[in-house]
Amino acid sequence: MDVSVFEVIGPIMIGPSSSHTAGAAKLARIAKDIVNASFNRVTFGLHGSFAMTYKGHGTDRALVAGVLGLYEDDEAIADSFELAKQQGLEYEFYEINLENVHENTVKITFLLEDGSNYYVIGSSIGGGQIIITNMNGFQTEFTAQYSTIMMKHYDRYGIVSEVSAILANSHINIATMRLNRNARGEEAFCIIDTDDIVPYDVKECIEQLDGVIQVQVINVND
Structure with a gap:
């Protein structure tokens, strides 16, 4: 155990x-x-x-x-x-x-x-x-045990893969990802736990994606 x-x-x-x-x-x-x-x-x-x-x-x-x-x-x-x-x-x-x-x-x-x-x-x-x-x-x-990205966005095709690509290009590994939406095509909420600190410039890149409403980053050692 x-x-x-x-x-x-x-x-x-x-x-x-x-x-x-x-x-x-x-x-x-x-x-x-x-x-x-x-x-x-x-x-x-x-x-x-x-x-x-x-x-x-x-x-x-x-x-x-x-x-x-x-x-x-x-x-x-x-x-x-x-x-x-x-x-x-x-x-x-x-x-x-x-x-x-x-x-x-x-x-x-x-x-x-x-x-x-x-x-x-x-x-x-x-x-x-x-x-x-x-x-x-x-x-x-x-759980606030990992550095975490919280993203409010519109439920549209490809947005999660675009975020994943930004993280991959920044050498940030995704630990877990959870997605919730109110209804198809409406607002959704995504939480991504990462093994690495998420720098401010990465947050800015995600914010600039089409369909993203709001991004909040909580780094565990802040």
Whole structure:
């Protein structure tokens, strides 16, 4: 049986819990990176165990810390409420019942400065590891363990092969690729995990492809 050392000793973190504290902070931080836009209010819909124990385990402070960009080993997590106040960030926690998800799941909704909303649903699955299962209505399985390209585009012939060619020409190896679409010919969402860092010029090349709406890159060592 393959067991990660992180599942045995846990990540470097501010406690008390790798799932409820470290995982929550990472989850919220990655959600912030996915949104990649200015926001002034965040709501946290807490499901399952998160809803029952979030105050005692510091999940609330960890989630706020994450959307502020703090990492899970940052001692300032304990002061995240005060930091949010200083930055003018409003936040709210509420209970939610989500179907077919892990017990440590949260729906994070960002109110953007342009007046629109963007939500991310994700779970803290143990040992500080996370999985993002929904990005503003698009179903996915994003673990933030690889450098990742997230591409919103129109569902048209050849666009995925064009992206693959750009990566191949840049000597970037694809680890996994997942594609979801609302309907044939309409908007689609593609997530590509890579074994290599994705440089900014590669992101620009993908953005210039016909049919691409938006590209976001998250490099794991950023």
